[in-house]
Amino acid sequence: MSLTPPITLNNLSFAWPSGERALANLDGTFPSGRTGLIGANGSGKSTLLKLIAGQLHPTSGTAETSAPLSYLPQTLALEQDTTVAQLLGVHRVLAALEAIESGSVDPADLDAVGASWDAEARVRAELAPLGFDGLDLGRKVATLSGGEAMLLAVLGLRIADSPITLLDEPTNNLDRPARELLYDLVRAWKGTLVVVSHDIELLELMEHTVELYGGKLSVFGGPYSAYREQLETEQQAAEQAARTAQASLKVEKRQRVEAETKLARAKRKGRATQLSGGMPKILANHLRQKSEANAGKMRSNLDGKVDSAQARLDDADQRVRQAEHINIELPDPRLPSGKQVAALGPADHQFIIQGPERVGLVGPNGSGKTTLLKQMLAGEAPGPGLGGQLFLDRVGYLPQRLDGLDGELSAMQNVASVAPAATANDVRKMLARLLLRGDSADRPLAVLSGGERFRVYLATLLLAEPAAQLLILDEPTNNLDMDSVRQLSEALGTYKGALLVVSHDQHFLAQLDLDYLLEVGPRGTLAKTYPNPV
Template sequence: MSLTPPITLKNLSFEWPTGERALADLDGTFPAGLVGLTGRNGSGKTTLLKLIAGLLAPTSGSVEANAQIGYLPQMITLEKDATVAQLLGVEKSLVALKAIEAGSVDPADFDAVGNDWDVEARVDVELNRLGLGHVSLERRIGSLSGGETMLLAVLGLRLAGNEITLLDEPTNNLDAPTRELLYELVRSWKGTLIVVSHDLELLEMMEHTVELHAGELRVFGGPYSVYVQQLETEQQAAQQAAKTAQATLKVEKRQRVEAETKLARAKRKGRAEQLGGGLPKILANSLKQKSEANAGKMRSHLDGKVENAQAKVDDADRKVRQVEHINLELPDPELPSSKNVAIVSSGTTQQIIQGPERVGLIGPNGSGKSTLLRQMVSGDAASGKLKGEICLDRVGFLPQRLIGLDDQLSAMENVAAVAPSANSGKIRNMLARLLLRGASADRPLAVLSGGERFRVYLATLLLSEPTAQLLILDEPTNNLDIDSVRQLAEALQAYRGALLVVSHDQNFLAQLNLDYFLELSAQGTLSKSYPNPV
């Protein structure tokens, strides 16, 4: 077995066209096996994966990989008309195989098949093992749920058999049963798998954790919990070192002040003796010069001790991490408690969301949750027995796949488009509260990380005119780091309007203090429940 690391980074730097540096002089290696890549939103994880995959070119430095790389982005960009076979990456093999079965002797068809003569059988086995045997290879991606699409994309990478595979937030949009299926794929993965995720259960399966923080890459042995424990231990030591350094600096400064006081007293005493005429002038001047020289040496020595203590404080402070906080002040939409907000019905069952109620819409992948929300927002007639209607005009909608804004415009420009009366200062202040500052607010949406894109969409909802009385959020925790998920829940707890949210993040739902749940079954039936299903 080769001891060469699968991926090595050498002085890797990347700048956006705006001149903003995303990564600077990054050195490090990724170990073989199952690897979790962690770091706060905006730290550059997605950018790093794209550089490793070859989708972005380094501004300087290099990425060295010892094998072929497969890559799954946060957002699957295949057209909705693409087929499942294309998503799995087996279309060319299948087409060539069918051509050969029909009598083709074209060498190109044999090259396309390669050693995959049993590709169709292997795909059928894998689909059945994942409970997706009912999904035909000719089916269009647009007809699949987000969870089904993601699971099939991961399966496609597994079938490809690359020695190195990169997954960016693979459990987004997956319900609990589907996540278990993905976990099984991960547990039996062959080769090196590098995963970016905020899914704690997935991160606990990793053999190594690599952290990208403050432009540095660090490797920790073990899963996420080991990394967290080690980091907490380091931070406790760093905080104690910072306190000790501050205390030492305080002592040195006090001693410097006390010494200056003594020098001032000695100087006054010497002047008094000189005025008293007790010493010859030459001797008095000599003593004065000697005293001043000694005072200068003492000041220099004490100043050096203060500067040294300050340097230790600065060094200790740099090792103490500051957790930035999303700090939102949600406007009051002034929604009457008696106002009907939305009506959802299935057959003879009808549920009415009234006033500032907080409702979770839950159900298995493929039951139609996202479809129902889109139909409600667009006003189109719902298909089948399930129907939804919104009774308000002032609605803010955060779609699961974060579409609807202009990817070529900046965060500032997208928010300004929905808030014409807000000046640039107000918009920048809102974005800053969402941790989008400086050049990040001026970069095109297309080059932002998933977490940064989410914050831009959220800003358009919160600053839109007039203020939304109903927020509809479809998988809002996708691509958010663990701290941001908690902070978003805290912000939404203070919202005074109605809230309708779809999320497979059970911990997030528990933090929202929802009034009740509407559950869609796979058969399209609708039921209401009050107990928290977590």
């Protein structure tokens, strides 16, 4: 007897209000156990998870689940008023317990508690191994680092113990120790787990890999490395088939030309014979008609062979993947080499960024890196502790939470707001170079994927007038696929201004050719170290 798959997609389609299709006629199933859902930025992974979770409603078709599910969205960090208790999913039980302790006999409170009279103690026991001893359960997400919020949210879903769980980019903002803690949670996960991620180490913990590519789902047995191995084998075969088909097409076209040459010669010879009077006219006409009929059959046969060879080439070419490339050109801000750009550290022991220096700011989750950036940008004077100061006005800032733009406005409108002199065509060209084309550029920012939103923010930096002399990027590789991370590092490599990057992605930092690292240590200390950072 076959078991019902935990998730089944039947002719699933979804279109945005503009009419643009995000997914069309998608069929497939997700297996039980741990599955990594992969695909390029903008391929529809987050949209698919929202459809499965019921956050979006299909235009047609269905996304069916065999059991209740829990869902962790990619945009968790934007929900600033959420409390720790809400992240952990225990806020209703704790509120009911507090009410009962205050004398409430409301049946609704008793129902909310159920058998969970020791809920707080059990939650505290779960928090301790993750380094959250004594954490205030009423604390707001806005006061947590992005990594702390994400780790707590994943723990909350583990506590909920739903038969099916969907996680969208759960390792965003996590430092190395926090990622290891999350990996441990995943290894011990019960039930069906579907994870959207670009984190290869996390994808290696999966039992299955499902790829969303070209509007179709493909299921591969094994983790990401097994998928890559199978895909590379398939691509090598497809490329060889394309080369063979191309060579075959050339042969058929050459034979077609050669046949036409022979037919033309035969026709000229027959005409010369007829004109010389060496053949009766009735016989000459009969031979001409027969020759033309044979020539027509030959042409039809040769044309068929050419068409068949072209079809084989087209089919082979469709199986060969062509990766799109982000094509961005960062403006030259003309920053003098002796110009002081920023100062970081305590007031009595600051590190100065000077001229077009490239600096990485690193440290564990919760150490204050993002807070430091916000203090600098707000112009707060440095105090005795960790602080910073800017000496420039032309600063471009890419926030970790991607919350500085208007989510109701389109990509076009958001970018146009920082570049009033740019024409609509200029803005569209910039977004197209960032692989945001057509209707995608006109959709509200809030409904774009994380990788697409990042590109809109990047476009606001690139078209800002005048060009920024310092770029401050806070966890820029969040939500980016592997190709996009590589392409971003290549683009930043040509930037002639100063660069300050906060990132837990050591491979990305290594690609940036940094001048030095500033590492946040215990009690807000700051130490200067030098690459190679990996």
